[in-house]
Amino acid sequence: MSENSSKKAPSRRQFLTGAAAAGAGAVAAGAARAAGPDPLITQVQEWATGTGDGVDATPYGLPIRFEKDVVRRNVEWLTADTISSINFTPIHALDGTITPQGCAFERHHSGAIELRKEDYRLMINGLVDTPLVFTYEDLERFPRENRIYFCECAANTGMEWAGAQLNGAQFTHGMIHNMEYSGVPLRTLLEEAGVKPEGKWVYVEGADASSNGRSIPLEKAMDDVLVAFKANGEALRKEHGYPVRLVVPGWEGNMWVKWLRRVEVLEGPVESREETSKYTDTLADGTSRKWTWVMDAKSVITSPSPQAPITHGPGPLVITGLAWSGRGAITGVDVSIDGGKNWRPARLAAPGTDKALTRFYLDFEWDGSEMLLQSRAKDSTGYVQPTKAQLREVRGENSIYHNNCIQTWWVKATGEAENVEVS
Amino acid sequence: MSENSSKKAPSRRQFLTGAAAAGAGAVAAGAARAAGPDPLITQVQEWATGTGDGVDATPYGLPIRFEKDVVRRNVEWLTADTISSINFTPIHALDGTITPQGCAFERHHSGAIELRKEDYRLMINGLVDTPLVFTYEDLERFPRENRIYFCECAANTGMEWAGAQLNGAQFTHGMIHNMEYSGVPLRTLLEEAGVKPEGKWVYVEGADASSNGRSIPLEKAMDDVLVAFKANGEALRKEHGYPVRLVVPGWEGNMWVKWLRRVEVLEGPVESREETSKYTDTLADGTSRKWTWVMDAKSVITSPSPQAPITHGPGPLVITGLAWSGRGAITGVDVSIDGGKNWRPARLAAPGTDKALTRFYLDFEWDGSEMLLQSRAKDSTGYVQPTKAQLREVRGENSIYHNNCIQTWWVKATGEAENVEVS
Numbered sequence: 001m002s003e004n005s006s007k008k009a010p011s012r013r014q015f016l017t018g019a020a021a022a023g024a025g026a027v028a029a030g031a032a033r034a035a036g037p038d039p040l041i042t043q044v045q046e047w048a049t050g051t052g053d054g055v056d057a058t059p060y061g062l063p064i065r066f067e068k069d070v071v072r073r074n075v076e077w078l079t080a081d082t083i084s085s086i087n088f089t090p091i092h093a094l095d096g097t098i099t100p101q102g103c104a105f106e107r108h109h110s111g112a113i114e115l116r117k118e119d120y121r122l123m124i125n126g127l128v129d130t131p132l133v134f135t136y137e138d139l140e141r142f143p144r145e146n147r148i149y150f151c152e153c154a155a156n157t158g159m160e161w162a163g164a165q166l167n168g169a170q171f172t173h174g175m176i177h178n179m180e181y182s183g184v185p186l187r188t189l190l191e192e193a194g195v196k197p198e199g200k201w202v203y204v205e206g207a208d209a210s211s212n213g214r215s216i217p218l219e220k221a222m223d224d225v226l227v228a229f230k231a232n233g234e235a236l237r238k239e240h241g242y243p244v245r246l247v248v249p250g251w252e253g254n255m256w257v258k259w260l261r262r263v264e265v266l267e268g269p270v271e272s273r274e275e276t277s278k279y280t281d282t283l284a285d286g287t288s289r290k291w292t293w294v295m296d297a298k299s300v301i302t303s304p305s306p307q308a309p310i311t312h313g314p315g316p317l318v319i320t321g322l323a324w325s326g327r328g329a330i331t332g333v334d335v336s337i338d339g340g341k342n343w344r345p346a347r348l349a350a351p352g353t354d355k356a357l358t359r360f361y362l363d364f365e366w367d368g369s370e371m372l373l374q375s376r377a378k379d380s381t382g383y384v385q386p387t388k389a390q391l392r393e394v395r396g397e398n399s400i401y402h403n404n405c406i407q408t409w410w411v412k413a414t415g416e417a418e419n420v421e422v423s
Numbered sequence: 424m425s426e427n428s429s430k431k432a433p434s435r436r437q438f439l440t441g442a443a444a445a446g447a448g449a450v451a452a453g454a455a456r457a458a459g460p461d462p463l464i465t466q467v468q469e470w471a472t473g474t475g476d477g478v479d480a481t482p483y484g485l486p487i488r489f490e491k492d493v494v495r496r497n498v499e500w501l502t503a504d505t506i507s508s509i510n511f512t513p514i515h516a517l518d519g520t521i522t523p524q525g526c527a528f529e530r531h532h533s534g535a536i537e538l539r540k541e542d543y544r545l546m547i548n549g550l551v552d553t554p555l556v557f558t559y560e561d562l563e564r565f566p567r568e569n570r571i572y573f574c575e576c577a578a579n580t581g582m583e584w585a586g587a588q589l590n591g592a593q594f595t596h597g598m599i600h601n602m603e604y605s606g607v608p609l610r611t612l613l614e615e616a617g618v619k620p621e622g623k624w625v626y627v628e629g630a631d632a633s634s635n636g637r638s639i640p641l642e643k644a645m646d647d648v649l650v651a652f653k654a655n656g657e658a659l660r661k662e663h664g665y666p667v668r669l670v671v672p673g674w675e676g677n678m679w680v681k682w683l684r685r686v687e688v689l690e691g692p693v694e695s696r697e698e699t700s701k702y703t704d705t706l707a708d709g710t711s712r713k714w715t716w717v718m719d720a721k722s723v724i725t726s727p728s729p730q731a732p733i734t735h736g737p738g739p740l741v742i743t744g745l746a747w748s749g750r751g752a753i754t755g756v757d758v759s760i761d762g763g764k765n766w767r768p769a770r771l772a773a774p775g776t777d778k779a780l781t782r783f784y785l786d787f788e789w790d791g792s793e794m795l796l797q798s799r800a801k802d803s804t805g806y807v808q809p810t811k812a813q814l815r816e817v818r819g820e821n822s823i824y825h826n827n828c829i830q831t832w833w834v835k836a837t838g839e840a841e842n843v844e845v846s
Contacts, residue, residue, distance in 0.1 A: 051506045052506070052531065052535040054504065054531070054534055056508075056510070057505075058495065060485065060495070060526055061526075061662055062525065064658070082478050082480075085478045085479075093657075094656040095605035095652075095656060096655065097569065097603065099656055100656055101523065102525070107478075108475065111477055113474075114475070116489055141738070141740065142739070144741060147773075180520065229518075230519055232521045234490070234526065235493065363566040
């Protein structure tokens, strides 16, 4: 297999040579149903004998019923209730890089609350010259930025540590979404209040019952953090913190406080529950890593994968997935079909951008034999995504958060795929 | 006003000086309800006494009920029925550049039909070496591209020619959306079939009752046209041509054939109904311009606008809008508050990209007096968006399509805005 593959450069010409077979196959497939062009057109006409829905049918549209399985899903045994739980983005069924809000993962600590713009207030207090309270309308009057960023839960892929090996990219890597945010830099609001010299941290909290408070060093707060009110052009969804959430580019999702109500400037961190007993990584010796805010470079093959098996025979196969890094831009992704023995460069759909998802493709000629599929991301800092063995060596098996190791899918000759571990 | 403004450079420092007032105002507003920090926090806690929805509540999410007015709308008197009609993107209420599929405009000639992936076929015939029929699965096996492009109906802003002056950016400029498309280059499929030397045009048609056939020069078909099956990451919506539509970057939306079923290679154009009696521009002398495919550079201020009035007093005001060009990237946008006498450069939220929407902002200090708001786009070819007078001089008033002239909003001292014409 790997010998066969190593002979095939992933060039378009090479690919089309293989793809011609697909075309021929298609004619046969079409013929089986319709025996060539004319009957085909007849068949096509059958689709079109009636008129369809008028434009008044969809003031706000939803996916067509045939796509009803492409939805967020939670894992019942994972949490005690659904109020403090997660549902996962169906990344196995998506392409491109933008995540529609309708299927972008949710993580709540006390449920998604309803908060009207009219009732919304954002307070900036603590070590500032002038404590301020902003209404929603006030926020709309400050200069805005638009940026595309990924938001990943620190626990994404966490269940792999103990070898739970959930069978699907949606469940192993679906605690992530990637949207275009519109909002006001937190820096602008802090400058408006005037940060006192002794102010070195901010403590941010939400309006939900959990409040989910987190401490952020002032340096980050004054860098690229956004107080955001739109995602992918429209208002945030209730489940994503309507009307206002914090966007903390490249840092763990728990810090992207939803229903943002207060930013307090402090001399030091608060050491809240969410940054001591939670969102720290317990190592083999029982000590814990904390302030592990940045999400390291990571990638996953979304298709083929357990929820997206190969449904055709040998020949052209598009292997595709997502890569991202909280430290910068993705500069390259390698793909292995033999569990990491040999690697070949994947094609990036577009040059990687800072702290955003990058889509990669490997246009591959599959010979029909089984594969151990892996992807390996590289970012603009020179960092290379580690293997599970490398990560376990330094982190042990007790960790829950920040597992960014290389994922393996065992693709069988049948085209079905399983989540496996290779040593 | 303009003198006052001309003294103010749109720099952040300048803006924040003015914005301090907004902050102070906010404190007052907050105080009015809650008299300062501690009561405010009490009030905030009131929002949070209960838990919210669990993650099982939203397998596929919709906008929160408070945003129920941010939807597509049609204009009843505009068309005889809703089966052959348009509904308009609520651009006045959106920010950023991505258009969510749920509110991205629709234009149908015989309604939105339902077509299963299993039943889908794409035929390539005519002047080719091997006529081919592709199934949906076949298409998924070819190398894919991801690109963000705008799709604008040729009739967008058409009602302005006769001075209908609909009162809202949604209705004057809302026949446009901007999405990230994933698909296979049409070039790849044509190369697969093998275009004969005498093949100079392609004729593309859809599977809906109207079929909506259009002729496209081979040069464009072999350039950047995509056979797309995903938009903003997920499957196309029914109303946007599920499962497969054509993406013809920079060219009028009518050519972006939905439910794409056939591409025929021909020596010349078909001169179909959709490119003779429709989608041509009748000039003052009664002759018609045809093959007017490319959408010229255009822009519109989305806020403030008739549907998005100013709801606050003098002081900081974010003026924002959208600009685009079918000929390349937007390189700059100027904004006028005095009906085109004086112009100042707006800030682009990000560098313009090829044939995609660009968001612009003018961070402005409003003195509370009335304004004649206009925006003027420039693209990478050096083209500058014309005034209505300039366009009428060459096109007359009979045209329906391709009106890309500068739009004027009369913003009154009350903050309300109206669609007006300035001479």
